[in-house]
Amino acid sequence: MTTLVLASASPRRHELLATLGVQFLLDTADIDETAVPGEVPLTYVQRMAREKAATVVSRRDDGFAVLAADTTVVIDGDILGKPRDHFSGLGMLARLSGRTHAVITALCLQRGDAVWECDVSTRVTFLTLSREVCERYLATSEPWDKAGGYGIQGLGGALVSSIEGSYSNVVGLPLAETWQLLAAHGVATTLGGLDE
Numbered sequence: 001m002t003t004l005v006l007a008s009a010s011p012r013r014h015e016l017l018a019t020l021g022v023q024f025l026l027d028t029a030d031i032d033e034t035a036v037p038g039e040v041p042l043t044y045v046q047r048m049a050r051e052k053a054a055t056v057v058s059r060r061d062d063g064f065a066v067l068a069a070d071t072t073v074v075i076d077g078d079i080l081g082k083p084r085d086h087f088s089g090l091g092m093l094a095r096l097s098g099r100t101h102a103v104i105t106a107l108c109l110q111r112g113d114a115v116w117e118c119d120v121s122t123r124v125t126f127l128t129l130s131r132e133v134c135e136r137y138l139a140t141s142e143p144w145d146k147a148g149g150y151g152i153q154g155l156g157g158a159l160v161s162s163i164e165g166s167y168s169n170v171v172g173l174p175l176a177e178t179w180q181l182l183a184a185h186g187v188a189t190t191l192g193g194l195d196e
């Protein structure tokens with residue numbers, strides 16, 4: 001029997017994976033999240049997820065499968081990670097205001113030398129935001145640990161006029177694709193008690 005390890009410090013990912021009803025352990029991978037100059041967003045998130053999984057796999061023996069994910073916000077081809085400070089948070093919200101962006105999550109499942117990957121993209125459209133609204137949102141604790149400087153699952157949901165695609169993907173772990181990835185590779189065979 002394979003033990004699943006979620007390589008993530010994100011409380012949202014912990015909660016979302018627990019929602020599937022699968023058993024798992026937690027570990028974290030501290031990797032350098034700097035993008036390579038010229039790296040396209042999809043290549044970047046895939047590389048991040050792969051590096052997180054590989055870091056945790058290297059600490060475990062063969063009886064473990066490791067799941068890792070990386071989520072980023074993409075607008076005009078640019079990667080918006082977590083805001084460094086108030087100024088960068090303000091810049092991110094100003095760029096997202098009144099426009100549609102993509103939220104991409106890459107998933108990586110690794111067991112021994114075998115690596116399986118998939119990625120999911122959701123289109124998110126923001127309301128037009130006044131400077132005052134941006135400032136008030138940045139005064140909350142929400143933006144700082146989240147790609148693009150907002151959390152759709154919190155007050156940030158009030159900034160979003162519509163989404164197209166997976167909601168759980170925006171929060172950091174697309175549930176349908178995660179379930180499919182785990183089931184396809186025999187890591188989890190029941191979904192909340194239901195057979196796959």
Ligand SMILES: Cc1cn([C@H]2C[C@H](O)[C@@H](COP(=O)(O)OP(=O)(O)OP(=O)(O)O)O2)c(=O)[nH]c1=O
Pocket residue numbers: 007008009010012013028029052069070071072073103145146147148150151152153156170171172
């Ligand atoms: C856009 C958006 C992102 N996020 C979060 C999901 C991710 O946790 C985070 C993006 O950073 P990530 O680097 O993907 O993840 P993380 O550093 O939080 O956790 P770990 O690498 O240990 O797994 O942004 C939200 O919670 N809500 C949102 O609406």
